[in-house]
Amino acid sequence: MAVSLSTLAPAIPAHALTGAAGWADEIISFGFIIAIIGILVVMSRLGRRKRLREEERNRQDATD
Secondary structure (H helix, E strand, O other): OOOOHHHHOOOOOHHHHHOHHHHHHHHHHHHHHHHHHHHHHHHHHHHHHHHHHHHHHHHHHHHO
């Protein structure tokens, strides 16, 4: 009785079952997603840091 892997694990995309090349494509696309999320996190932190610096500068100007 032959059962294909795609019927056992339907969550795995069919093209990923073709071997190392399929898995490499999945890893690369996952890496791009992680990179985009990382860039967004860094940009938001830099923006927050800049905003805090401006608020501190405004407080300093108000007390002077």
